[in-house]
Amino acid sequence: MKAEADELESHQRALGNPIKHCEALEHVAKKHGYSSWRACRAMLGDESDKPDTRKAAPPMQQYRSSEWNFSIDFPAHWNIFPPVPNNSPYEAVRFASKEEGDFHIVIVFRQPRDPKEAPTQWLADVQQRLEQAGFGNFKTGEALGGRGMVPTLDFDKPRDGRTWSCREYFFGAGTLLYTIGFGSNAPEKVLSTRDRMVQSFEVLPTAL
Secondary structure, eight states: OHHHHHHHHHHHHHTTOOOOHHHHHHHHHHHTTOSSHHHHHHHHOOOTTSOOOOOOOOOEEEEEETTTTEEEEEETTSEEEOOOTTTOTTEEEEEEEEETTEEEEEEEEEEEOOTTSOHHHHHHHHHHHHHHTTOEEEEEEEEEETTEEEEEEEEEEEETTEEEEEEEEEEEETTEEEEEEEEESSGGGSHHHHHHHHHHOEEOGGGO
16 A cells, blocks of 8 residues: 555656645545545554565556547556447447456546536436436545546446446546546456556646
8 A cells, every 4th residue: 555655646746746645645545445544554554564465567558539638548458449329429438358257347438518517416417327227326435536636426236246336537627527437346456457547547638
């Protein structure tokens, strides 16, 4: 988690939005379900003297769309797929991976929005549609994405004997709303990848 906080701090500094190391630690702790970094250390103890058994982070490559005016990094071993209009007319691109019996997918949506509309209304509209599709266990929140904190919506539903877990991140850009939607039947395996993708997301200036 300390290494993850270091990576987050470096990434935000590179984006021109430096954050304090203590803020990065707090963000990482809350991402992993702890109320604070202090609570995290109390539960796990200081593991600085233990061997590092973490897997190396997968190499990333950038997807950049001049048509849809955004860029996002994704794991180099994942594949790019075209949008599926039957799922949503606002799909721009899909990234997916199927490995070790698990399935992970990321969809970027781009749709018009009223600039005067509050983010709470975006989430309410999305939740209403998802409820009709059989999803439940909705939970709103915030996460670090791109150049600052963005609204999020978590939800899930049973699928093929497992739980299909999703999180969507919402980026307002003038009269446009970009949504990054994650779905996985093993989300705990791609938490770091998910965060790296969201934090790399950028709306290109011509879209503003």
